[in-house]
Amino acid sequence: MLMNRRDWMKLTVGGGAGLALGQFVNIGEVKAEVKSLKLAGVKEFTSACNFCSCGCGMVCRVKDGKLVNLEGDPDHVVNGGVLCPKGASMAETHTSSQRLTTPKRRAPGSDKWQDISWDEAIDRIAKKIQATRDSTWVATQKDGDKEYPVNRTDAISFLGGAQNTNEEAYLINKMGRLFGTSYIEHQARL
Numbered sequence: 001m002l003m004n005r006r007d008w009m010k011l012t013v014g015g016g017a018g019l020a021l022g023q024f025v026n027i028g029e030v031k032a033e034v035k036s037l038k039l040a041g042v043k044e045f046t047s048a049c050n051f052c053s054c055g056c057g058m059v060c061r062v063k064d065g066k067l068v069n070l071e072g073d074p075d076h077v078v079n080g081g082v083l084c085p086k087g088a089s090m091a092e093t094h095t096s097s098q099r100l101t102t103p104k105r106r107a108p109g110s111d112k113w114q115d116i117s118w119d120e121a122i123d124r125i126a127k128k129i130q131a132t133r134d135s136t137w138v139a140t141q142k143d144g145d146k147e148y149p150v151n152r153t154d155a156i157s158f159l160g161g162a163q164n165t166n167e168e169a170y171l172i173n174k175m176g177r178l179f180g181t182s183y184i185e186h187q188a189r190l
């Protein structure tokens with residue numbers, strides 16, 4: 001390799017400084033210490049990207065209740081650690097001022113949304129599901145001269161997504177059967 005005078009000066013001055021510093025400080029230990037300081041108090045959680053039906057896995061790092069880092073999960077079967085630009089920038093949705101953090105309700109006749117508690121939202125949804133199921137329940141169905149028990153409603157359906165785990169999908173199926181619906185579908189099939 002050819003070197004000019006300027007390159008030679010850079011190498012000798014930089015190398016000299018590095019050697020001098022290395023006599024007093026263990027650079028490897030300092031690097032390890034800085035890394036452990038950065039990670040102190042950080043908890044890791046796995047999650048899934050919510051943008052499209054691929055359901056890429058993510059590792060989220062949280063410190064003091066705040067998301068400080070988000071990246072592809074290298075152990076995830078779908079993406080093997082890779083995220084597309086949308087998924088890689090998903091942290092922006094976490095800090096967005098437009099993010100909704102409470103359930104909202106627009107009362108009949110009103111033109112305004114109002115915040116309601118999670119308990120109220122769950123209560124209202126449960127009552128509506130119950131009312132829909134009761135008012136549309138089909139206990140029996142005739143086939144020619146015979147009548148058979150069918151015990152179902154055609155008014156309720158379930159739609160799952162790529163973000164659901166196998167275990168969640170299993171429970172969604174169970175719940176759908178309990179409600180008496182056979183309309184259980186997955187987003188990726190639509």
Ligand code: SF4
Binds near residue numbers: 050052053083
């Ligand atoms: S990272 Fe990209 S490809 Fe993966 S789920 Fe999100 S939007 Fe879809």
